[in-house]
Amino acid sequence: MRSVYFLVRRNLIGVLGGVVVLILLIIAIAPGLFAPYDPTEMVGPKLSPPDETYRMGTDRYGRDIWSRIAWGTRISFEVGFLSVLFAAALGVILGIVAGYFGGATDYLIMRVMDAIFAFPSVLLAIALVAIGGSALSSIILAITIVYIPIFARVARASSLTVKEREFVTAAFATGVGTPRILAVHILPNILSPIIVQMALRLSSAITVEAALSFLGLGAVPPTPTLGSMLSEGRAFMEISPWTVLYPGVALALVILGVNLFGDALRDMLDPRLRGTA
Amino acid sequence: MSSYLIRRVLFVFVPTLLGMSILVFVIMHMIPGNFVDVLLGMGTDISPDQVAAIERAYGLDKPLSVQYIYWLGNVLRGNFGNSLRTGKLVGTEILSRLPVTLELTVITVILTLVLAIPTGIISAIRRNDLADLIARLAALIGLSIPGFLFGTLAILFISLKWPVLPTTGFVPISEGLGENLKSLLLPSISLAMGMSATVMRMTRSSMLEELRQEYVQVARAKGLSERLVILRHALRNGLIPVITVLGIQIGYLLGGTVIIEELFALPGIGRLALNAIYQRDYPVVQGTVLFISFVFVFMNLITDLSYSVLDPRIQLEE
Numbered sequence: 001m002r003s004v005y006f007l008v009r010r011n012l013i014g015v016l017g018g019v020v021v022l023i024l025l026i027i028a029i030a031p032g033l034f035a036p037y038d039p040t041e042m043v044g045p046k047l048s049p050p051d052e053t054y055r056m057g058t059d060r061y062g063r064d065i066w067s068r069i070a071w072g073t074r075i076s077f078e079v080g081f082l083s084v085l086f087a088a089a090l091g092v093i094l095g096i097v098a099g100y101f102g103g104a105t106d107y108l109i110m111r112v113m114d115a116i117f118a119f120p121s122v123l124l125a126i127a128l129v130a131i132g133g134s135a136l137s138s139i140i141l142a143i144t145i146v147y148i149p150i151f152a153r154v155a156r157a158s159s160l161t162v163k164e165r166e167f168v169t170a171a172f173a174t175g176v177g178t179p180r181i182l183a184v185h186i187l188p189n190i191l192s193p194i195i196v197q198m199a200l201r202l203s204s205a206i207t208v209e210a211a212l213s214f215l216g217l218g219a220v221p222p223t224p225t226l227g228s229m230l231s232e233g234r235a236f237m238e239i240s241p242w243t244v245l246y247p248g249v250a251l252a253l254v255i256l257g258v259n260l261f262g263d264a265l266r267d268m269l270d271p272r273l274r275g276t277a
Numbered sequence: 278m279s280s281y282l283i284r285r286v287l288f289v290f291v292p293t294l295l296g297m298s299i300l301v302f303v304i305m306h307m308i309p310g311n312f313v314d315v316l317l318g319m320g321t322d323i324s325p326d327q328v329a330a331i332e333r334a335y336g337l338d339k340p341l342s343v344q345y346i347y348w349l350g351n352v353l354r355g356n357f358g359n360s361l362r363t364g365k366l367v368g369t370e371i372l373s374r375l376p377v378t379l380e381l382t383v384i385t386v387i388l389t390l391v392l393a394i395p396t397g398i399i400s401a402i403r404r405n406d407l408a409d410l411i412a413r414l415a416a417l418i419g420l421s422i423p424g425f426l427f428g429t430l431a432i433l434f435i436s437l438k439w440p441v442l443p444t445t446g447f448v449p450i451s452e453g454l455g456e457n458l459k460s461l462l463l464p465s466i467s468l469a470m471g472m473s474a475t476v477m478r479m480t481r482s483s484m485l486e487e488l489r490q491e492y493v494q495v496a497r498a499k500g501l502s503e504r505l506v507i508l509r510h511a512l513r514n515g516l517i518p519v520i521t522v523l524g525i526q527i528g529y530l531l532g533g534t535v536i537i538e539e540l541f542a543l544p545g546i547g548r549l550a551l552n553a554i555y556q557r558d559y560p561v562v563q564g565t566v567l568f569i570s571f572v573f574v575f576m577n578l579i580t581d582l583s584y585s586v587l588d589p590r591i592q593l594e595e
Contacts, residue, residue: 111289111292111293111296112296114289114292114293114296115293115296115297115299115300116300118293118297118570118573118574118577119297119300119566119570119573120529120535120569120570120573122535122536123535123547123550123551123566123569126535126551126554127304127305127308127554127562127566128304130308130554131304131307131308203420203421207423210423210425210426211423211425211536214425214536215536215539215551230425230426230429234429234432237429237432237433237437238433238437241433244429244430244433245430245433248426248429248430251423251426252421252422252426255420255421255422255423256417256418256421259417259420259421260417263417
């Protein structure tokens with residue numbers, strides 16, 4: 001309990017971010033509890049302004065905007081979490097292998113990573129979605145591929161220092177096999193920068209998903225996503241500003257909360273960087 | 278320096294570009310859709326023999342690796358092929374779109390420098406003061422509002438309410454500089470928001486680091502005014518990491534303006550690439566993506582080399 005108090009005092013903004021993320025996560029996990037209507041059904045008059053029945057108004061087809069935001073938040077987090085998780089897993093494997101073995105393996109892996117990294121992320125994601133089609137799985141795959149190099153670089157840099165430590169030499173000397181050295185001796189020691197990186201990348205992954213949806217390359221309609229709601233509302237925003245305002249605010253809140261949370265996590269796990277950014 | 282440059286170009290720059298060219302080529306050939314359909318339009322009634330003849334004419338009957346070598350050979354000679362839609366040379370298309378993206382980038386960078394660097398310095402000097410907290414909060418908000426969201430809201434609250442600024446569209450310089458700048462103002466602010474936040478954070482942390490150094494204490498001890506200590510001493514060193522971030526961000530911008538160009542209907546390179554992907558215009562996609570990526574890698578190289586020019590202490594030899 002004391003430690004909670006200490007944490008709140010030391011990092012008020014981070015705790016605030018945590019609370020925002022927690023509330024949004026609860027909505028994302030169980031949108032049905034909060035959304036009064038089916039997000040894909042036409043439940044009311046078209047473009048009706050916010051009132052007691054439709055708290056955030058309705059869109060061009062008469063769908064309830066608040067219900068769509070609740071379900072859209074779920075897609076944002078789902079795509080964000082899964083793509084960052086997959087990218088971290090694959091990137092860490094590649095990075096550890098590159099860092100530990102060095103030489104030609106390292107060179108080859110890192111040049112491929114550089115090549116992927118040098119693509120503008122949104123453009124690469126667009127091209128990959130063009131291959132896979134606008135299914136949620138291909139969007140997750142596209143964002144995963146875009147972010148693999150970042151995790152590979154962090155994992156490689158950390159394993160370069162860890163592999164020189166005595167306990168790795170000791171493990172090697174006692175005949176521990178390479179896969180075990182990588183998994184048991186190196187991996188746990190590079191986890192904290194990776195977790196920090198995951199928290200920091202989550203918001204950009206969510207942004208890329210929103211960007212793809214905004215461009216009409218996200219989940220297929222009528223699936224509600226924050227990016228596609230923003231884009232669909234644009235045509236009517238002069239007469240019905242609520243069609244873009246609420247989804248926009250929701251998207252900004254999701255990204256802001258995740259950013260705050262990521263910054264706080266970085267400060268906790270990587271004290272050297274505290275207060276630097 | 279020169280040997281570092283040569284090694285850097287030979288072992289990092291060229292292989293990265295080669296890798297990217299392979300990636301672009303493979304991705305383009307994985308996108309579903311038949312080349313002949315794209316070329317002639319869907320539902321054209323032609324015989325399989327004619328299809329085969331077209332494929333032969335474009336070298337599509339050859340294995341992918343052979344096609345790649347042909348393509349690369351042409352690219353190296355500056356020939357990106359012709360657009361399947363307009364028939365124009367891809368190089369010409371890119372060059373005609375380049376000024377828009379370039380102007381947008383330049384304005385964005387100027388806005389970023391004006392906004393971010395002074396704010397970052399003040400924030401560092403007044404650490405934990407009200408000014409610092411406001412600046413950091415502003416940066417956090419800047420990072421949390423994606424450019425396309427900011428742009429949409431800007432159109433809603435500024436252009437629609439206050440019709441001095443156009444909602445979308447581009448006015449070339451030839452029709453008057455004022456109108457030209459007006460058409461690029463909101464797009465550049467939308468881009469500068471996120472970029473300023475990143476640059477401001479970097480300026481702040483780098484200045485904090487420098488202000489802790491002993492040479493700053495020495496400068497103060499010999500009686501220099503705080504103004505001179507900061508501007509002449511700390512800032513000169515403090516800006517080096519900022520330039521790195523800025524260099525990478527400019528590289529991103531030249532390719533990352535895709536959505537902003539689409540939102541504001543600006544005829545730049547990003548929009549060219551995006552429309553080409555939608556229309557399956559393979560040569561244009563390959564050309565634009567390769568061009569954008571080349572600029573990005575090139576900016577990284579320049580940024581790397583600029584270290585040793587800016588800070589003679591940094592030796593680029595390994």
